[in-house]
Amino acid sequence: MDTYIPTTSDLANGLAGDQAVISRAEAVRPAVEAASNEIEEKRRLPPALLDRLHEAELFRLLLPRSSRGIETDPVTFFHVIETIARGDASTAWCLSQAGGCAMSAAYLDLPVAQSIFGDDPRAVLAWGPGPRVKAIECEGGYKVTGVWAFASGGRHATWLGAHCPIYQADGAPRLDSSGVQQERTMLVRTEDVQWTDIWNTVGLRGTASDQFALTDFFVRTDHSITRDFEKECREPGPLYRMGAGTCYQVGFAGVACGIARGALDSFVDVARNKVPRGMKSPIRDNAVVQAGLAQAEVGLRSARAYVLQSMAGIWKDLSAGATISVEQRVTVRMAATHAIHKAKDAVDFAYNAAGATAIFENHPLERRFRDIHTVTQQLQGRLSHFETVGAWMMGVDADLTFV
Numbered sequence: 001m002d003t004y005i006p007t008t009s010d011l012a013n014g015l016a017g018d019q020a021v022i023s024r025a026e027a028v029r030p031a032v033e034a035a036s037n038e039i040e041e042k043r044r045l046p047p048a049l050l051d052r053l054h055e056a057e058l059f060r061l062l063l064p065r066s067s068r069g070i071e072t073d074p075v076t077f078f079h080v081i082e083t084i085a086r087g088d089a090s091t092a093w094c095l096s097q098a099g100g101c102a103m104s105a106a107y108l109d110l111p112v113a114q115s116i117f118g119d120d121p122r123a124v125l126a127w128g129p130g131p132r133v134k135a136i137e138c139e140g141g142y143k144v145t146g147v148w149a150f151a152s153g154g155r156h157a158t159w160l161g162a163h164c165p166i167y168q169a170d171g172a173p174r175l176d177s178s179g180v181q182q183e184r185t186m187l188v189r190t191e192d193v194q195w196t197d198i199w200n201t202v203g204l205r206g207t208a209s210d211q212f213a214l215t216d217f218f219v220r221t222d223h224s225i226t227r228d229f230e231k232e233c234r235e236p237g238p239l240y241r242m243g244a245g246t247c248y249q250v251g252f253a254g255v256a257c258g259i260a261r262g263a264l265d266s267f268v269d270v271a272r273n274k275v276p277r278g279m280k281s282p283i284r285d286n287a288v289v290q291a292g293l294a295q296a297e298v299g300l301r302s303a304r305a306y307v308l309q310s311m312a313g314i315w316k317d318l319s320a321g322a323t324i325s326v327e328q329r330v331t332v333r334m335a336a337t338h339a340i341h342k343a344k345d346a347v348d349f350a351y352n353a354a355g356a357t358a359i360f361e362n363h364p365l366e367r368r369f370r371d372i373h374t375v376t377q378q379l380q381g382r383l384s385h386f387e388t389v390g391a392w393m394m395g396v397d398a399d400l401t402f403v
Helices: 008-013 019-034 036-042 047-055 074-087 089-107 110-118 238-242 244-273 287-319 326-359 364-375 384-393
Strands: 125-128 134-138 141-151 159-167 183-189 194-196 210-220
Touching (some): 019 074, 089 238, 141 183, 159 210, 238 244
């Protein structure tokens, strides 16, 4: 379908986003699409494309203005990520991940944030989880040891985040006032880690979400953060009162919707011209396919609208001075997970209805099928999120860690 043009209703209801920022993504999208084969083959974003993304400042969407970022709203963020995902899912995933990571600048002392982000127009922070890691307190900071994986975009990042439980110098866990072990994210330069190439995956191959390691590495205290708004956030804006977790949910829903939009558009091109073996007319004349396409389109559009409408309403409250509530976080989690799976349903329809055409390597449908099924396997696509939401709705104790 053609590029999205906001309606008067979209503008009035806050669903359209910042068109000046979104237009940057639209301008870059042809270059993203042109690079998609190289991204898939080399499992990296190529230098020329990175140049274009940096020129458009798309790695700085959620970075505070005080650190020379755009500090845009989450509705605009969704539109940008969705637009890029129509061209290449891995690129969009890297931008979404980097956007959430860049919000770390809001938790750093301003001079440190300036040295990491403000003074370097090509600054990118990436991070990933690590199950066997630790940070031991020492004079002036921490000694950090461990292995972290799933560091999406880490190969083109300038800084990496290593999330760690904190231990005292004698090896005892450092506990907070509630008796819970403290945790912090340590920021280290990319050149200071040891990389291991582990990212041979079904889809999202270009994210290069590899593994990195540190051994007894010193990190200054002021290069660590809690990512807890109430404790350390320096920026008062609504974006940072909302939190990075919600931005990740919105962004990765945008990745899924962009993949699905590209898949349905590609399928229509196939259906108009392909005459299946043994048939006399093209796929487009098949009534079952026609109905299936309409249902896939409705499913995608309605799920996408739910994300945008929910986020626009929440953003209005945040812009008026509120801090995001548990109910609002639950709503975004529900909407984002639903969008990811409705996008998967749309891609599955397109892939199946296209027949053998879609099975060949580097066909747009084959790649989008692999990419969307990789998205659903990631944290943001877990079906168990619906269990959490349902439990919360009925007043049952629920683990809201990922809400």
